[in-house]
Amino acid sequence: MRAWLLAMLWLLSAGTLRAETLVIAGDLWCPVNCAADAERPGIFVELAQQIFAESGIEVEYRVLNWARAVADTRSGRLGAVIGAGVQDAPDFVFTPTAPGLSRMCFYALRGDSWRYQGLESLGQRRLGAINGYSYGAELDLYLNRHLQSPQVQLVIGDKALATNLRKLRRGRVDVLVENAWVMEAVLAERHLFNEIVEVGCRQGDIPIYLAFSPRLPRSADYARLFEQGLQRFQADGRLQALMSRYGVSSMR
Structure with a gap:
């Protein structure tokens, strides 16, 4: 009986080791x-x-x-x-x-009168985004074209959105682009709805x-x-x- 139990335990252990991950x-x-x-x-x-x-x-x-x-x-x-x-x-x-589905929207400090009305409206705005993300074909092309200029600032790291929020609040960028409900969740968690607002969305999810x-x-x-x-x-x-x-x- 003891040998049978030991055999069963070995089989169970072997099965666990072989579990696919x-x-x-x-x-x-x-x-x-x-x-x-x-x-x-x-x-x-x-x-x-x-x-x-x-x-x-x-x-x-x-x-x-x-x-x-x-x-x-x-x-x-x-x-x-x-x-x-x-x-x-x-x-x-x-x-x-x-x-x-991801809907990309733009965010600025409350009181900023600027509104996103297409890529041409970005003008001389300093745009904060995350390195390696796709924001849709047109916006990706815009980011690549202005990568070496102050108009586009890309961040990396495990807390890239938090970094972008700090840059916006400290005036180092003028506007951020981010997934709408991801940003809403972060603004709610950090109680920033009175400080940072949506100022338009990119068309097409x-x-x-x-x-x-x-x-x-x-x-x-x-x-x-x-x-x-x-x-x-x-x-x-x-x-x-x-x-x-x-x-x-x-x-x-």
């Missing part, structure tokens, strides 16, 4: 993905964990700066990057369905994905499993329930 990463972009040790690590993180758990795959989530997360996923050191648009990494493996590594043989399988899970979660209401827990009524 998918490592995903992104920089802090709450509520898409939040702190790794948070009670609520983010909509995309929980969605991935729950979907892959149904196939016996464990999801490990890491917080990295955006440029490194993309580079490490491209090289195969990571399995997927969180919240990527197709233009962020066109060589990655994407699902047919986007788990969310950007689909955002859990984008899988082009180097890993299992990426096509992961994308298929995730797509199937998305369809299930949308159909039975679990996706909407998950979003509601983060205070998101729709993926803008």
Whole structure:
């Protein structure tokens, strides 16, 4: 009997050691993905964990700066990057369905009379953005064209949005561009609604994905499993329930 128990324990231990793990990463972009040790690590993180758990795959989530997360996923050191648009990494493996949509808006200090009315309205405004992000084809082209001028200031790091907010409040940039409900969540958390306001939005929403590594043989399988899970979660209401827990009524 004792030998049987020991054999069972060994088999269980071996099974645990062989458990498949998918490592995903992104920089802090709450509520898409939040702190790794948070009670609520983010909509995309929980969605991935729950979907892959149904196939016996464990999801490990890491917080990295955006440029490194993309580079490490491209090289195969990571399995997927969180919240990527197709233009962020066109060589990655994407699902047919986007788990969310990103609406990019512009933010300035309250009292600033400037309003975004197309790229030409940016004029001599000093625009703060995050290195490596895609903001849509037209705005990406604008950022690249003015990269070496004071008109565009890109930041990197795990807390890039916080850095941009400090720069705006200290007058080092005039306007920021950021996902609308990500910014709303940050402004609410930091009680900055009376100080920083939306001053217009870029037209056209950007689909955002859990984008899988082009180097890993299992990426096509992961994308298929995730797509199937998305369809299930949308159909039975679990996706909407998950979003509601983060205070998101729709993926803008």
